[in-house]
Amino acid sequence: MHPIFLALALLALFGVHLARVPARGGLAGVSAAFLTGLVATALLLRLALGGLGVGRTTDFDRVVNAAVAAAQDEDTPLILFAGASYSRNAIDDARLTRQLKARGHPHRVINLSLEAASMMERAAHLEQFMDRSGRVPDIVFIEVARDFDLRVAQFFGNSKFSVRGIEQFGPKVSFWTARGLLGGACQGMTGCVKDGAFLAAHSGLNLLNVGLAARGERAEAAGRLDGYDPQTEPREEIDLMDRAIGLSARPEARERSAPDWARAYRLAWRTRLEERGVRTVGYYFPPVIDPARRAYVSGLCDAELDGSACFAPQDAALLRALDAEVWFDAAHLLDPGAAVYTSWLAARLAESGLLSPGPAGQDGGTGPP
Amino acid sequence: MIFTEPVFLAFLAPLFLTYWFVLKGRESRLGLLLAASAIFYGWWDWRFLFLIGLVIGVSWWVAIRASHFPKAHPVRRFWLTAAIVINLTVLAVFKYFGFFTESTAAALGAMGLKASFPVINILLPVGISFYIFQAISYVVDTARGHIPAEKRLRRVALYIAFFPQLVAGPIVRAASFFPQMEKTKRLSGALIASGGRAFLIGFAYKAGIADNLAPFVDPVYGDALAPGDANLEAWSNSALIAATLAFAGQIYFDFAGYSLMAIGVARWFGYYIPKNFDYPYSALSVTEFWRRWHISLSTWLRDYLYIPLGGNRAGQWMTYRNLMVTMVLGGLWHGAAWTFIAWGALHGAALAFHRAVFIAGGRRIGAALALIATQCFILLSWVPFRAEDFGDMVTIWAAFTGLRVAGPETLPWFVWGVPLLIALDAAMGRSGLSRLSRAPVLREPAIWWAGLGALTALLLALYPLEAAPFVYFRF
Structure with a gap:
């Protein structure tokens, strides 16, 4: 916790003791005065706390801290995977680094994933990573998941009014979420109204700085959390027949393109990353048992994301290898499953040509494929 | 539900508006506060309501029974003692049972004696120490003649279970609270x-x-x-x-x-x-x-x-x-x-x-x-x-x-x-x-x-x- 807490607590204590009998005035006048005081102080606090680097710290800050530490260990080119829980349980970055090294590629892989992380939240923390580490990844892989594309406020399905929830719904994330909701990226009328209400509440709490100074902690001091979270015990029983049928099915992709908001956001994110010097932006989705979810990514890889590196988990050999006791649940892998997928990824990366050496002077020392 | 949580605001705002702007009669307002207190307390665990109900019922009934006898009458003393014992027993069972059995077993163990007591995992009802003390003070004050025994259960219930002070005090005295229930209340700035x-x-x-x-x-x-x-x-x-x-x-x-x-x-x-x-x-x-x-x-x-x-x-x-x-x-x-x-x-x-x-x-x-x-x-x-x-x-x-x-x-x-x-x-x-x-x-x-x-x-x-x-x- 930062010493600013003590100063603010003293100020609050002084203030509440001063606030005795309210001065009488017209409703409009006192409302305007109240709002002016509220907004001006909220702005001042945001500036002051932002200047000190103090804020609400979340698990994502801890993931970034671990990534920054890993990136500073060595001066090799970086490959970052930015995903949600699918990637967090599926991409063993240390293993992937070793396997790439064994194939002659010096890259350091970092898994920058966290449960329920929307694209906007991932993008914000990727920026944080680049700012803090002073390094620009050579390649960034962005997880593409149907549920996050079709429900822009997917986070509310997992967690509401949490520190992370309030922290992430700043102006940018709120704008994109609102855009997604207006475009229908929500589940039915009731779902849309609920997500809209939650968005309004979270944005309001963020705007009013709720909890911003409570921990009084700097992100750098929040500790470390690895992006890869190996699971060893299944959390749900999966029917063997369902698993075999799900993994062997190859339905045609119904969607060739993501909803407008997701397409626009991915494009904006990609542009932003390229402006910052990222050489290659690629896309991927870890394996899940549900064939429709795999087909969605496959469809996007063939159409919307055609021309980009895009790894959909539709390889029959991969899916056959995963038809075993390697599932944490129907959408997440256990550690042995992650080992299978990571090896598959290493092979795809090596054969893709993305890792071939580039011209001197580029960060990481690798060039375009 | 605690006072600093948003859910308390969601509980308080409609309650406040209904209390002042919908209900006008004293009895209906007392009823509303009692219902709100039950919701507030049941929010932790609805089973706790039975326990506080027991404490309220015993205190109300015993105070009335005792009031039928003169101040120093042995029967009045009996009812007073009975009410205190029942209330303290509730407290002892729910709060101190494990402590007493563990301490006794440890003491006997230190003397070389082996004792085994039944292990009962009892959930500690929130605020029990506070409302038991309020209940005792009501019974004692009525037995001492400081306040008359209240025949209307709703008032005794609200005194013991009034939600603002139910779970962590302050411990309010009946002599100060009961007259407030009878006063006509007006909302003011x-x-x-x-x-x-x-x-x-x-x-x-x-x-x-x-x-x-x-x-x-x-x-x-x-x-x-x-x-x-x-x-x-x-x-x-x-x-x-x-x-x-x-x-x-x-x-x-x-x-x-x-x-x-x-x-x-x-x-x-x-x-x-x-x-x-x-x-x-x-x-x-x-x-x-x-x-x-x-x-x-x-x-x-x-x-x-x-x-x-x-x-x-x-x-x-x-x-x-x-x-x-x-x-x-x-x-x-x-x-x-x-x-x-x-x-x-x-x-x-x-x-x-x-x-x-x-x-x-x-x-x-x-x-x-x-x-x-x-x-x-x-x-x-x-x-x-x-x-x-x-x-x-x-x-x-x-x-x-x-x-x-x-x-x-x-x-x-x-x-x-x-x-x-x-x-x-x-x-x-x-x-x-x-x-x-x-x-x-x-x-x-x-x-x-x-x-x-x-x-x-x-x-x-x-x-x-x-x-x-x-x-x-x-x-």
């Missing part, structure tokens, strides 16, 4: 403002300060709700002292904050609950401390335990004994653990010492020295109150002497600033600084309301998103 002021200060205490001090206390002392996880070896001596200072601040701002919010909420419904704290860390003696700390409990213990034991009427040594018994039982009231008994015994001994040397003995010391000595004692006495066991208590006390082999972990330097918070609070409440609030500039509506807006922004920024329950809930 003054009522909202006085309730708002108490609530605002309480909110700042609890959400702005106490909850934000908890992260300096829990890692050192261990999680109070998960005993056995303290690892004192890892911490330096200065960290143990700083954590104790932080706890002194946390428990004061937490409990005084809760009490003030309870007072504020009750006031919004037209009820006046007396203050529970009066800047206790400015006390110049332990005796004065107990006149300022948890006032409703200390006066309860005085009226229903210390005085019936004989108080100070039976000579010096009996007075000391009575003080000791009262404070040891007061310590046990706080929690089913030997550390709480030790805390009570320490305070009992200090009260007896103060009485012997400074009240009966007539000695005087300077105010500054008295303040330092008293507050050092209070600080050291928080160690057994918060420590998980006697071993931890001794380790932490040893840290104060510097005689302990210390670990490497430290707390941030500014935790030593906690006394500043306490001092500012007392200065604003007790000294001439309080006159600042009447400064002409603050009478300007624009400035006053802009200041309130600024204060709101500040408190929102300090609001802990992972709210901690009130420390006193577990008592």
Whole structure:
């Protein structure tokens, strides 16, 4: 916790003791005065706390801290995977680094994933990573998941009014979420109204700085959390027949393109990353048992994301290898499953040509494929 | 549901509007408050409602039965005793069963005897110590003839279960509460403002300060709700002292904050609950401390335990004994653990010492020295109150002497600033600084309301998103 807490607590204590009998005035006048005081102080606090680097710290800050530490260990080119829980349980970055090294590629892989992380939240923390580490990844892989594309406020399905929830719904994330909701990226009328209400509440709490100074902690001091979270015990029983049928099915992709908001956001994110010097932006989705979810990514890889590196988990050999006791649940892998997928990824990366050496002077020392 | 959670606002707002703008009759308003109290209490666990219902029913029925007989009649005494025994039995079973059986087994084990008692995992109903004490005070006051026995169950129920003070006090006396139920109530700006002021200060205490001090206390002392996880070896001596200072601040701002919010909420419904704290860390003696700390409990213990034991009427040594018994039982009231008994015994001994040397003995010391000595004692006495066991208590006390082999972990330097918070609070409440609030500039509506807006922004920024329950809930 930062010493600013003590100063603010003293100020609050002084203030509440001063606030005795309210001065009488017209409703409009006192409302305007109240709002002016509220907004001006909220702005001042945001500036002051932002200047000190103090804020609400979340698990994502801890993931970034671990990534920054890993990136500073060595001066090799970086490959970052930015995903949600699918990637967090599926991409063993240390293993992937070793396997790439064994194939002659010096890259350091970092898994920058966290449960329920929307694209906007991932993008914000990727920026944080680049700012803090002073390094620009050579390649960034962005997880593409149907549920996050079709429900822009997917986070509310997992967690509401949490520190992370309030922290992430700043102006940018709120704008994109609102855009997604207006475009229908929500589940039915009731779902849309609920997500809209939650968005309004979270944005309001963020705007009013709720909890911003409570921990009084700097992100750098929040500790470390690895992006890869190996699971060893299944959390749900999966029917063997369902698993075999799900993994062997190859339905045609119904969607060739993501909803407008997701397409626009991915494009904006990609542009932003390229402006910052990222050489290659690629896309991927870890394996899940549900064939429709795999087909969605496959469809996007063939159409919307055609021309980009895009790894959909539709390889029959991969899916056959995963038809075993390697599932944490129907959408997440256990550690042995992650080992299978990571090896598959290493092979795809090596054969893709993305890792071939580039011209001197580029960060990481690798060039375009 | 706790006062600082948004869900409480969602509970309070419609209740307030219905109470003042929909219902007009006294009985309907009492009924609404009773229903709201049941929802508030059942929010923790609906099964608790049966228990509090039993306590209410027994107290109501026994008071009526006893009132049929003259004051000193043996039957009246019988009913009084029966009601106290039933209420204390409820408390003993739900709060102390495990403690008594474990302690008895340990004592027998120490004597070489092996005893086995049934293990019953009983959920401690929140606030049980508070409402049992209120129920006892009602029965005793009616038996003593201080107040008439109330025939209408709804009133007794509301007195015992009134939601603002139900789970952590203040312990309200029937003689002060019952007449308020009969008064015609009118909503006024003054009522909202006085309730708002108490609530605002309480909110700042609890959400702005106490909850934000908890992260300096829990890692050192261990999680109070998960005993056995303290690892004192890892911490330096200065960290143990700083954590104790932080706890002194946390428990004061937490409990005084809760009490003030309870007072504020009750006031919004037209009820006046007396203050529970009066800047206790400015006390110049332990005796004065107990006149300022948890006032409703200390006066309860005085009226229903210390005085019936004989108080100070039976000579010096009996007075000391009575003080000791009262404070040891007061310590046990706080929690089913030997550390709480030790805390009570320490305070009992200090009260007896103060009485012997400074009240009966007539000695005087300077105010500054008295303040330092008293507050050092209070600080050291928080160690057994918060420590998980006697071993931890001794380790932490040893840290104060510097005689302990210390670990490497430290707390941030500014935790030593906690006394500043306490001092500012007392200065604003007790000294001439309080006159600042009447400064002409603050009478300007624009400035006053802009200041309130600024204060709101500040408190929102300090609001802990992972709210901690009130420390006193577990008592």
